[in-house]
Amino acid sequence: MTSTMIRSLWLCVALVVNASPSWAGGTITGSVLAKQAKQRKNAVVYVERGKNDRYPPSPAPHIDQKNQEFIPFVTPVVKGTTIEFLNSDNTGHNIFTPDGEKFDAGVFNKGETYKYTFKSEGAYSLLCKLHPSMIAYVVVLQNPHFAITSEDGTFRIDGVPPGDYTVKLWHERKTAEPQKIVVTDGGTSSVTFELHK
Ligand SMILES: [Cu+2]
Structure with a gap:
């Protein structure tokens, strides 16, 4: 058997394995x-x-603040997820929510981060006391079967x-x-x- 034949054989095996219903x-x-x-x-x-009754948290979501906007605009996560908030602007930003669990991150500057774990299901608006036009949403869900x-x-x-x-x-x-x-x-x-x- 030539090496080309062996390689072809392996390719066939790999294709059959891939094609099996999973x-x-x-x-x-x-x-x-x-x-x-x-x-x-x-x-x-x-x-x-x-x-299920419980699902693992969503993998490491971030919300950035850039050009005085929250990015992304909407972040759906599973209950129990910790979101890391960033600031990429040269100016300070605040983050707070008047909804659900309510939290206030205070003011933080470029390069600093703030982490918050969302424990209760629901939609949370994110606002900045320094820039009233800034708004974004975190939607906390029971399970990971969601899409934007x-x-x-x-x-x-x-x-x-x-x-x-x-x-x-x-x-x-x-x-x-x-x-x-x-x-x-x-x-x-x-x-x-x-x-x-
Ligand atoms: Cu701000």
Whole structure:
């Protein structure tokens, strides 16, 4: 057997191993409909209750402050997640939230960080006492089956264990009816949310 043949054989073995079914749950996709196109993005679509009672925290999320803006605008996390806040501006910033658990990071400067662990589910607005135009949101959820809608209002949540779920939507200003769906192993379930007041 030549070395080329051996290599080809190995390639075949690798392909067969890769092709074997290894479904890791199903997919939830869909879109958000809104009269104003710009309202379709930055909504959080999420599974209300996952199959477990507890989930590990979301992996090391950061929220930066740059050019007097919080980046990103919306950060969904699993309950119990610690978010690290950064300041990349040459000016000092404050972060506080009047919502839920309420916290106030005081003022911190470029290069300094502040960490906060979100213990209760809910949406928290983030504000800065020094710059009233600054706003962002942290949406604290029970489980990691969530997605943020893109510019065109579409979203995709992969790896959801099979089962019956209620899918909900969070939006800065709008609401939408929760949707019931069934997720199957390897299947794709579609949901459409219509935004209203
Ligand atoms: Cu600020």
